[in-house]
Amino acid sequence: MRVNNSMKLSFPSKSQNEAFARIVVAAFASQLDPSIEELADVKTAVSEAVTNAIIHAYENTIGPVEIEARLLNHETVEIIVKDFGKGIEDIEKAREPLYTSKPELERSGMGFTIMENFMDSLEVESTLGRGTTVKMVKTFKSIKNRE
Amino acid sequence: MRVNNSMKLSFPSKSQNEAFARIVVAAFASQLDPSIEELADVKTAVSEAVTNAIIHAYENTIGPVEIEARLLNHETVEIIVKDFGKGIEDIEKAREPLYTSKPELERSGMGFTIMENFMDSLEVESTLGRGTTVKMVKTFKSIKNRE
Amino acid sequence: MNISFSLQKNWLIIKLSGELDHHNTNYIRKKIDNKISQEYIKHIVFNLKNLTFTDSSGVGMILGRYKKIKKRGGITGVVNLNPQVKRVFEISGLFKVIKYFNSIKEAIDYFEEV
Amino acid sequence: MNISFSLQKNWLIIKLSGELDHHNTNYIRKKIDNKISQEYIKHIVFNLKNLTFTDSSGVGMILGRYKKIKKRGGITGVVNLNPQVKRVFEISGLFKVIKYFNSIKEAIDYFEEV
Ligand SMILES: Nc1ncnc2c1ncn2[C@@H]1O[C@H](COP(=O)(O)OP(=O)(O)O)[C@@H](O)[C@H]1O
Ligand SMILES: Nc1ncnc2c1ncn2[C@@H]1O[C@H](COP(=O)(O)OP(=O)(O)O)[C@@H](O)[C@H]1O
Numbered sequence: 001m002r003v004n005n006s007m008k009l010s011f012p013s014k015s016q017n018e019a020f021a022r023i024v025v026a027a028f029a030s031q032l033d034p035s036i037e038e039l040a041d042v043k044t045a046v047s048e049a050v051t052n053a054i055i056h057a058y059e060n061t062i063g064p065v066e067i068e069a070r071l072l073n074h075e076t077v078e079i080i081v082k083d084f085g086k087g088i089e090d091i092e093k094a095r096e097p098l099y100t101s102k103p104e105l106e107r108s109g110m111g112f113t114i115m116e117n118f119m120d121s122l123e124v125e126s127t128l129g130r131g132t133t134v135k136m137v138k139t140f141k142s143i144k145n146r147e
Numbered sequence: 148m149r150v151n152n153s154m155k156l157s158f159p160s161k162s163q164n165e166a167f168a169r170i171v172v173a174a175f176a177s178q179l180d181p182s183i184e185e186l187a188d189v190k191t192a193v194s195e196a197v198t199n200a201i202i203h204a205y206e207n208t209i210g211p212v213e214i215e216a217r218l219l220n221h222e223t224v225e226i227i228v229k230d231f232g233k234g235i236e237d238i239e240k241a242r243e244p245l246y247t248s249k250p251e252l253e254r255s256g257m258g259f260t261i262m263e264n265f266m267d268s269l270e271v272e273s274t275l276g277r278g279t280t281v282k283m284v285k286t287f288k289s290i291k292n293r294e
Numbered sequence: 295m296n297i298s299f300s301l302q303k304n305w306l307i308i309k310l311s312g313e314l315d316h317h318n319t320n321y322i323r324k325k326i327d328n329k330i331s332q333e334y335i336k337h338i339v340f341n342l343k344n345l346t347f348t349d350s351s352g353v354g355m356i357l358g359r360y361k362k363i364k365k366r367g368g369i370t371g372v373v374n375l376n377p378q379v380k381r382v383f384e385i386s387g388l389f390k391v392i393k394y395f396n397s398i399k400e401a402i403d404y405f406e407e408v
Numbered sequence: 409m410n411i412s413f414s415l416q417k418n419w420l421i422i423k424l425s426g427e428l429d430h431h432n433t434n435y436i437r438k439k440i441d442n443k444i445s446q447e448y449i450k451h452i453v454f455n456l457k458n459l460t461f462t463d464s465s466g467v468g469m470i471l472g473r474y475k476k477i478k479k480r481g482g483i484t485g486v487v488n489l490n491p492q493v494k495r496v497f498e499i500s501g502l503f504k505v506i507k508y509f510n511s512i513k514e515a516i517d518y519f520e521e522v
Contacts (some may be wrong), residue, residue: 005161009171011154015317018175020154022313024348027170032164040347040378047349051316097387106323108354110386117385162431169427169461187461187492194463242453244501253437256467257500263500 005031005071012062013054013083021050021067028069034140040140041118042077046118048111049081049134055102057085057132075143079119084131091124152178152218158208160201160230168197168214175216176224181287188265189224189285195258196228196281202249204232204279222290226266229280235273242271296344297325305337305368305405306330307398311344316351323355330359336368337408338400343374352379360391367408371395386404411439411460419451419482419519420444421512425458430465437469444473450482450496451522453515459489466493467500474505483522 007028011017022043029042045069053065066082088094094101095116099111116122119136126132153289154175169190176189193214200212215227235241241248242263247256263269266283273279295312308326312318330338338359360370371393375383383389395401409426422440426432444452452473474484485507489497499504509515 005159005163007156007158007164007167009154009156014152014154014254015315016152016178018315019152019313020178023174024171027167027174031167037377040381043347044349044378044382047315047347047351051351054314105352106319108350108357108386110350110353114350114380114382114385118381129407135374162429165429165431166427184491187495190461191463191492191496194429194461194465198463198465202430253433253468254474255464255471255500257464257467260495261464261499265495 001072001073002073003070006069008066010064010066013058013065013085014062015051015054017065018050018054022047025067025079028089029071032071032075032077032140032143033144038138038140038142042079044077045118045136045138046081048056048115049079049096049136052111052134053081053083053085053132055105055107057083057087059086063064075141076137076139079136080133081136081137082131083134087128087130088124088126088132089128091126095124111125148219150219151221153216155213155215157211157213160205160212160232161209161211162198162201164212165194165197165201169194169196172214172216172226176218178289179218179222179224179287182289185285185287185289189226192262192265192283192285193226193228196283197260199258199281200228200279202229202254203251204234204236206233222288223284223286225282227280227282229278231278233283234275234277235271235279236275238271238273241284260292295322297322299329301335303405304334305339306335307341307401309341309344311346313347314345314352314355315347315349319351319355321406323358326359327362330362333366336363336365336366337370337405338368339371339373339395339396339398341373342376342379345379346376348379348382350382350386351406353382353388356388356392369393369405371401371404373398373401409436411436413443415449416516417519418448419453420449421453421455421515423455423458425460427461428459428466428469429461430461433465433469437472440473441476444476447480449481450477451484451519452477452482453485453487453509453512455487455512456490456493459493460490462493462496464496464500467496467502470502470506483507483519485515485518487512487515 040145068080095112097113098109100107119138123135172193217225234283242259244260245256247254266285270282295318373395409432487509
């Protein structure tokens, strides 16, 4: 596993940064030259993770959101989205499709399900009152096929 | 002076990150909705500062490059590009048009001149053996005119 | 993010363009709810031809409108989905409750009948 | 970043597309130097219609080729500059030594005469 490039980004939990985070991670991952669909998958997963930090971790306050990304070998991207917000009590329940703690905000409860489906793997770590870290990995199969 | 948004990015001094850095800062600054020309100016200045960190600060080694950016009021962007490389001995001389310490690499010596011309202000701080910090500010006049 | 409306008899076409995420769902939600508060609107169709991106926040917003429309016995549909939007809707199970039309024409024919 | 060449008598048109920065000047420099090592090439013109971005690294690369071409008594020109590229060239003083043509036709006419 060779790390060929890496980056770290941080920004305040303002909703205008959801689009910004998508652009940054997509620009970084596009160095591997994935397909349009694969890049769209990454953007979607990042959008979900960043939105969760903004809505759930910090609720109506402003705190830092951090994204780390690494390009592994020549076809894999690893993305970590981290917040220092309220944390998740029951991760298993949180990851269930349709579960949301904020139905009043019309949340669909599908964020984690989308991250899981659009990426190859998803790991969630959380400590109550300390924050949450989401780690996602995706191997761009279109690259392997091209070689 | 109100800071309405901010971001911090860091990445290794690899030349493939020059384009990445331009995209990130442009995406961030575009939250202010500047004109195409103003955004191109920002991209150019960032490209110069990041390239200098890669070529001059770290020469043929890899070290961290950091970019901080802030949106001030509703029309000004402040950008700081920082390296921890070899530093500049004579900043005044370095800022002179056409001066380059690396003519063998076909450097034009116009990097600082372009940063100065494309942005409203440029401050350079450097400590030998410690690194260099370049701070640039630009107010998007097209926004003021629009209001 | 842009939104525009057009009315055909008792059904409303809602055209969205740009990227629909949590940042702009509030604005879009208000615009739509303001429009559908007019009682003669029974059904709604989202024309998403120019929607280049969405995520589960967009799904939540559409489901919210679906619930309002369902209360008055109306149907909610979508048409012209780009591949990313379609995948998000599929994985979210949105098509279990929202009608997927292949074209505006198909939607017109459908609503002419119901 | 893409590069292509076309030859007209003893002058070479070099077409660049994409973004020319320090990251890709090495590659572009080698491609061009390999081509102009052929002695019958006297003048060169950069057609930059599809060059969407450059900075002082691009300026350095062009000046480097200019010096080589000048040694054999040739002229270096540029044509079709987008606004960002033109501004970078202007501030760098590139037009003091590089000829700016308004069109490929103007370049052709010029080289027919010299
Ligand atoms: N970063 C986070 N910090 C705190 N709680 C979170 C975070 N991310 C997710 N959660 C919890 O997990 C639940 C499920 O998340 P998700 O599947 O993305 O659906 P939704 O965002 O629609 O609620 C959320 O409702 C919330 O309670
Ligand atoms: N980040 C940096 N670290 C060390 N030296 C630098 C840095 N930036 C600029 N310099 C010095 O300043 C000189 C002038 O820089 P610049 O105007 O950008 O021209 P160029 O990059 O073409 O040499 C460089 O040649 C180098 O000696």
